[in-house]
Amino acid sequence: MLQGTGTRIDNWDDLRYLLAVHKTGSMSAAARLLTTNPATVSRRLARLAETLGYELFHKTPEGWVASDAIALLLESVKSFEGEIDSFLNSAASQSGELRGTIAIGVPGSLANGVLGPRIGELVAQHPGVQLSLHAQTYRETLGENDLIISPLRPQQGRLIVRPIGKVRANVYTMPETPRDGAWIGLLRDFDTHEPMQQALSLMGGRPPSVRLETMHDVAGAIRLTRLPGLTLRIDASHSPEMTLYDPSNPDIETPLYLCYHETRRHDPLLQAVIDWVSDAFAKVDAI
Structure with a gap:
């Protein structure tokens, strides 16, 4: 000491x-x-x-x-x-008029598929608000963010945590994909999480031939390489030709949590952004 x-x-x-x-x-x-x-x-x-x-x-x-x-x-x-x-x-x-910047930590798939299409609505309602979106997936702390959307429920810290929806993941493929065992998954750090556990089981226990950081990245790699891979339904929905590798294999549903520090519960700027985020998730048919 x-x-x-x-x-x-x-x-x-x-x-x-x-x-x-x-x-x-x-x-x-x-x-x-x-x-x-x-x-x-x-x-x-x-x-x-x-x-x-x-x-x-x-x-x-x-x-x-x-x-x-x-x-x-x-x-x-x-x-x-x-x-x-x-x-x-x-x-x-x-x-x-509300003015200021709010930083949001959110999985890339949700930033692109849920929040991105509705940023115009936020700007129209609150032109003085600026957003900083940080692509982060499995996170339990705020870090440099004002709020996070995470599949992990934080267990520590003075955070207000509330459910905001669910994401659905599965192994997807392209029509002409060879079924020779090669596939795309997430980094080893995520092997213990349920989506990777199910993907590993579905692929016969074989580890991924390619590992990427996010399921959003995997979706892009599926389209480029034509290899099957683990991604979210919302990412697969952007490519009509992308289909389930095994239609009999059920989706893995993972809850999502919106989290922010309890001292910000009366912050009008943050609460306006939270209302916008909540509304954006409520308007999405399937994630």
């Missing part, structure tokens, strides 16, 4: 750097988020660590992960940020 220099944090701005690294998992990404450079991020964290007397993060293959010693501090900082955002957006809305 580091030897702390006192019980006060004199440089409150250092907490922004702490939160940015926690959100993004890397010094360089945190620097981009704060429009600075990695050296400044590192220097600010070193000063904060010296003040607190704790190592703030430890390096893992997935990036920088916060130490348990600062878990309560991080939760307080996240709550403070949410309260400030809500206050500022509420004050700005008094003029009668």
